[in-house]
Amino acid sequence: MILSDSTTVLNAGLPSITEAVPRARVLQLNWRPPAFGDPAAARLMASLQTPAVEAANREAIAAVHAVRPKLVDVRPAREAIGFLASGRRLLHAGPPIAIEDMADPVRGALIGACLLEGWAATPEAAAQLLDSGAVEVAPCHHHHAVGPMAGVVAPSMPVVVVTDPEHTGTRCAYATLNEGLGKALRFGAYDADVLARLRWMGGTLGPVLSEVLHQAGPIDLTALIAQGLTMGDEGHNRVVATTSLLARRLAPVLAGLGARGVEVMRFLADNDHFALNISMASAKLAVDTAAGWPGSTLVTAMARNGVEFGLRVAATEDRWFTAPVGPADGLFFPGYGPADANPDLGESAITETLGIGGFAMAAAPAITRFVGGTPADALANSIEMARITVSRHPVYQLPALGFVGSPSGIDVLKVLDTGILPLINTGIAHKKAGVGQIGAGVVRAPQEVFLKAIGPLAGAIGGTVDDAGGGGTLP
Amino acid sequence: MSQNPAGDQPPLHVETYPHLYRDSVALMALAAGLEKLDGVAKAGAVMATPANLGILARSDMLPPDLDPAPDDLLVAVRAEGPEALAAALEQARHELLDAAPASGGPGGPAEQPPRTVAEGIAACPEDAPAGLVAVSVPGTYAAVVAQQALASGQHVFCFSDNVTLEDEVALKARAAAAGLLFMGPDCGTAQLDGVRLGFTNAVRPGPAGIVAAAGTGAQELACLIDRAGGGVSHIIGVGGRDLSDAVGGRMTLQAVDRLAADPATGVIAVVSKPPAPAVAQRLMERLAAVREQSGKPVVACLLGVDDAGGSPSVVVRDTLEGGAEAVVAALGLTLPDDELAAPRPAVPGGVLGLYTGGTLAAEAKLLLGRAGVPHEVLDLGDDQYTQGRPHPMIDPELRAEWVARAGERPDLGVILVDVVLGAGSAADPAGPLADAIAAATRAARAAGRDLRTVATVVGADADPQDPAGQIARLKAASAAVTRRNAAAVRAAIALVGGPR
Known part of the structure; x- marks a missing residue:
């Protein structure tokens, strides 16, 4: 038989x-043809579809899930991030990019940062300073940091310090504090209001939060975000529940701090997105555990600098695979349209990299309206993302799907095999620095980055799996 | 209230819905819908919070004299003309007030059917796990899909062609190492424990196990065995290149071993074009060993190989007919009488074979050549004739055109055709063919010539096309019809005056 x-x-x-x-x-x-119709990439993909790679991915994502990020402190970036400790240095979003090639909102944010740091007295002087090469820039991801939109981090900005000594040792993850909607540095705005708010954040918000955390912290962010997911958040575009939970947690201590505490409470009350940056740092701490994992094809970073989309994969560690990025297809605030939109921007896709945000749409049906969808579409999105992930998050659950874990751990091989690209929830920045957010939507990561990654992945992994017996046999 | 345009923008109109709340996402969707309407230049829908009023003001969508409360809902529209404006406001009103509160249908998410081999395996029920992957994707990707299937422990039926020789060797090596079958590439026919893949006939189950490099060869063999009262245990396709030097008969040898060990198989037949000499020797040695160890009769049906080339224990036959005779003899059966009466006198001219089955064409060519009559045999399933059209077993029109044109050729006395029935084949292959035969016969007669047609119908009585009906259709078009290719060829030879 x-x-x-x-x-x-x-x-x-x-x-x-x-x-x-x-x-x-x-x-x-x-x-349908795998690897987006690229036969050579399809063969490389098939050559890596081995028990050894599957095992490496399982182990890597288990290590990621074991991390339980804690919010332990808020410190000035120069104290937390070694790169910013001295000199004229700034971090920005996305894969590496030269200052002269940067998108206008990122450039605007760098100008604002120079003004904030006192390196220049006027925007024109700041622009000259940047063009002269006197300011060294680097991607946030190169320094365990993540930033939304322009993602600019300057030495004086307070950053959240997220860590889990038990699982990540001395490794931490960092993110700036969210400024709120409207005109903000992360959209490239640097007028007096923006700078005044940043100074207040550096002088009051950061120190107060640090003080509060020393009394009320550390805060278990996994538990906090998980609770937010059961209250309609997806941990990226919709973090209003998580923000509220955090504010509630801090409120008793803030209330004891007098006027400074009230100011901070008011700021938290007015900013639905405050928890976004914290969710990002939390995801960054966990996902970085897989960076450099031998034999693993898991995605460890997806980030946009407003010109290019960048992808990092575990086995190829620090290497970026980049492709030009287009504007998000979303809904626009009154008076704005796709022609006004800057190409997709920011590092908040670290949430999707972990498996929330667009992957946890089922938890946040309201978010689907950004693409004219329905609650059924929200469920479909989370179900679809499970087709390109290797695991489910053990804590982040999707109530509407029977409390199944959110799909977690994007596998480059599965993306190529299914042709399903990761969904990323995103805000849309105006292409002119300083105008701010003009819409929001859902984007898909560009297929080119996955196609670019497969060759180097095969190079990095191929030699190690053939001997294991599961390797590809196609010549 | 309305306001005159600033610059060359159409006039702005803002409608206020007091104390109505909708979330900003719903409102953005509403505004986007309005902007899609003809004549609407710009639209905005917001809750009248200070921040949102600021947004409206910056985009020049806020009249200066408006003073709404923060819990009012505003719909701002710039439209060309009153009709466009009215349509936009009506749509907004409908969506805000008439339509059900913002929410999608109550139904669950749309189904996402499995796309990949891995997804397919995962989607199978626990009590009916996947065991075989049939691959008929474009050749460029066939090796990838086959590799995925083999890596997942699946047998592969590879209908796709354009798989490189290197890939074929690699895939067959991998399959052999895993104890799996890789049937193909370009494998048209397989039957495993009653699971029929590709072009197959509804033959009854029985003891004959067939290893086939040839699709229609296996079909002819299986149908003749069926009509003799026998039955088929398995047909394992191996692809046309398996017995080449490069592939070395890997899958043929593995398939023979499987049939030797298979309790349902009582007699083993291998159908192929002549193997490469080195491979032929290996094959004959293996067949002899199988015969000895299993005790099962073994028939090697190798088209065009001299019958005398066999060993004492292995029966070698050089035609499909000879192979079928040997198999049914091993089962204690005989083939039915398929001979056609030979009309006299002979018709002048030669034989044109217009075949849809490649192995049937090969057998015809062999027999016609041996008879020494003028002949030409075309395998119309070959790429050079299909040229992007469907295979003539699937779409009978291509061959019908050839038959119709043959009516104009003065050098022809006989058209020789096959009709292959069964799964995969056209629903009514005889229909267009019969029309073409009638037309060709008429055309020849009009030119004062006598053009005859002989047809062989390959099929089992249980095939969905109804062999009896197909035969009747061909006979009505004046074709002589038999159900054995060799018998049809013999009749054609006799018709043109050749030796029988």
Whole structure:
């Protein structure tokens, strides 16, 4: 006997091939060319679809899930991030990019940062300073930091310090404090109001939060965000529940701090997105655990600098795979449209990299309206993302899908095999520095970055798995 | 209230809904919908919070004299003309007040059918796990899908062609190492424990196990065995290149071993074009060993190989007919009488074979050549004839055109055709063919010539096309019809005056 009476036949291709097989025994695949129709990439993909790579991915994501990030402090960036400790240095979002190639909002944010740091007295002087090469810039991701939109971090800005000594040792993750909606540095605005708010954040908000955390902290961010997910957040575009939970947690201590405490409470009350940056740092701390994991094809970073989308994968560690990025297809605030939009920007996709945000849409049906969707679409999004991930988050659960874990751990191989690209919830920045957010939407990571990654991944992994017996045999 | 345009913008109109709340996402969707309407230049829908009023003001969508409360809802529209404005405001009103509160349908998410081999395997029920993947995707990707299937422990039926020789060797090596079958590439026919894949016939189950490099060869063999009262345990396709030097008969040898060990198989037949000499020797040695160890009769049906080349224990036959005779003899059966009466006198001219089945064409060519009659045999399933059209077993029109054109050729006495029935084949292959035969016959007669047609119908009585009906259709078009290719060829030879 070759096939048992109960064997199912999978059919990839013409339905007529299996027309003589009883229908109940045939599963017709909705097959389409893998690797977005790139045959060479498809072969490399198949060569890495081995038990060894599967095992490496399972181990890597388990290590990521074991991390329980805690919010322990808020410190000036120069004290927390070594790169910013001295000199004229700034961090920015996304893969590396030269200052002269930067998108206008990022450039605006750098100008604002120079003004904030007192390196220049006027925007024109700041621009000259940047163009002269006197300011050294680096991507946030190179320094365990993440930033939304322009992602600019300056030495005097307070950053959240997130860590989990038990699992990450001395490694921490950092993010700036969210400024709120409207005109903000992260959209490239640097007028007097923006700078005044940043100074208040540096002088009051940061120190007060640090003081509060020393009394009320550390705060278990996994538990906080998980609770937010059960209250309609997805941990990225919608963090109003998590923000509220955090504010409630801090309120008793803030209330004891007098006027300074009230100011901070008011700031938290007015800013629905305050928890976004904290969610990002939390995700960054966890995902970085997989960076450099031998033999693993898990995505460890997705970030945009307003010109390019960058992808990092575990086995290729620090290497960026980049492709030009387009504007988000979303809904726009009154008076604005796609022509006003800057190409997609920011590092908040670290949340999707972990498996919340666009991957946890089922928890936040309201977010689907950004693409004119329905609650059913929200469920479909989370179900679809499970097709390109290797695991489910053990704590971040999706109530509407029977409390199943949010799909977690994007596998480059699964993206190429299914042709399903990661969904990323995003805000849309105006292409002119300083105008601010003009809409929001959902984007898909560009396929090019996954196609670019597969060759180097095969190079990095191939030699190590062939001997394990599971390696590809296609020449 | 309305306001005159600033610059060349259409006039702005703002409608206020007091104390109505909708979330900003719903309102953005509403505004986007309004902007899609003809004549609407700009639209905005917001809760009248100070921040939102600021946004409206910056985009020049806020009239200066408006003073709403923060819990009012504003719909601002710049439209060309009163009709466009009215339509936009009506749509906004409908969405805000008439339509159900912002929410999608109550139904669950749309189904996401599995796309990949891995997803397919995961989607199979626990009590009916996947065991075989049929691959008919474009050749460029066939090796990838086949590799994924083999890596997941699946047998592969690879209908796709354009798989490179290197890939074929690699995939077959991998399959052999895992004890799996890789049937193909370019494998048209397989039947495993009653699971029929590709072009197959509804033959009854029985003891004959067939290893086939040739699709229609296996079909002819299986149908003849069926009509003799026998039955088929498995047909394992191996692809046309398996017995080449490069592939070395890997899958043929593995398939033979499987049939030797298979309790349902009582006699083993291998159908192929002549193997490469080195491979032929290896094959014959293995077949002899199988015969000795399993005690099962073994028939090697190698088209065009001299019958005398066999060993004492292995029966070698050089035609499909000879192979079928040997198999049914091993089962204690005989083939039915398929001979056609030979009309006299002979018709002048040669034989044109217009075949849809490649192995049937090969057998015809062999027999016609041996008879020494003028002949030409075309395998119309070959790429050079299909040229992007469907295979003539699937779409009979291509061959019908050839038959119709043959009516104009004065050098022809006989058209020889095959009709292959069964799964995969056209629903009514005889229909267009019969029309073409009638047309060709008429055309020849009009030119004062006698053009005959002989047809072979390959099929089992249980095939969905109804062999009896197909035969009747061809006979009505004046074709002589038999159900054995060799018998049809013999009749054609006799018709043109050749030796029988």
